[in-house]
Amino acid sequence: MDNTIDRKDYNEAEFKKLLVNFLKTKPQGATQLDMVVGTGLSKDWVDLAVRSLLDDYPAHLETNEKHELVYVFDFESREEQLTPKMMLQKAFKLAWKGFTFFFKVWIVLMLFTYLLFYVLVLAFAVAIITRNGDILGEVLGKILKALRDVFSMLMKGREGDILSDDGYIHQVFSYVFGATRQKTDDLKLEKQLLRFISQNQGKIVVAEIVKLTGWSVRQAQEEAAQLLANYHGDATVTEEGVIVYTFADFDPTVLGTNDEQEVKNPLIASTPHQAVLPIWKRPIPHRPMNDNDKETNNNIMYVNAFNWIMSLVAPFLILFLVSDGENIDTLPDVFYVWTTMIPFAFSFLFWLIPFMRRQAMKSENRRIDAQNEENQLLRVIFxxxxxxxxxxxEVKQLQTALVPVGKQPVHSNLGKLLDKKAIELDAESRSDEKGMYYDFEQLNTDLKVAERLRTR
Known part of the structure; x- marks a missing residue:
């Protein structure tokens, strides 16, 4: 029998698989020592494999009664993300995006094609009624020139670029389908956290993450674990049982000047000296109806209104022009379809879509107001x-604390909102002779420990 221990090279895929199988038997989490004993891997190998697992699965850190770090992984949520249903939803979103683009192009073409058609009909009718051919030629010349200018402007923006973001085609798109979704910076929140860490000696605690993001304690713990994996941080536990996340690469006392730090860490390069404000000082703005100013919206609305009215008037003018009041019944039914039914239905949809969006936008902005109220409640708590x-x-004073004077809060029951936040922030519910109260002891301890460590 060979009584020696085999020497192995580090194999990340194999070791991660060993750890996953072990950790799935420990839903309450495990320390690194538990992982070493449970898998037979060395401490260094466990440390490397765990950091890699933090990139693959949601996780958060806790402490046990011995003030040891416990890693708690959530394997089920990641498995749910890989289901065929999610892939089908992505495919549907892509198909819908293509459909809406072509639908927008059709909307613009219909709007201005009928505008051209109805203006010409109206000009011919005016000229014939006045029995003045010179007037007809003069009017047609001016109308065609004006229409040529309009269509030229449709194709170019103010700077002359084809299909630019300030062009008329974009303005019509925006009027019907809403404001352009700004490209989101997926790392914006991460940059803010890293900037805060860099401004605070490379350290952060869960309470500060909550303060900066508005997350629950559980989510803040999960994101802190992700930061450890992405930016080579370390976690230590203080005597009070507080987990301190330390990132040496973001500690200016280690790196030297802020300029050196800015070069080494491009994620925090922009405005490195600007303090990161808590979440309640960064209110979420309302979403606008579209990208246009009021005058542009009014002009587009008038064009559609003109088409809508002319869809009812134009058939009679055309009949008058082609038959002079005789043989009215000889025109085919398709004539009425293309000159009345289709433009009338189109103009109705052109009005209906923004109207429905306006109701949806009110609901969305109401949700934004609700989120801002929750963030303001964090201000009261902290x-x-x-x-x-x-x-x-507190409930009696929350209304004036969360919303401006004279306005009503979105949350009809501020007591329930406070209860919800207390649960998210792991507050203890207690009572004394004055009544029931919440004790945010853990948040308070986190903040005190962080302040003490930075004042050494």
Missing amino acids: NQVDQKIYRDK
């Missing part, structure tokens, strides 16, 4: 985090 927050007393 301002009193070292005190007892009595529920009944």
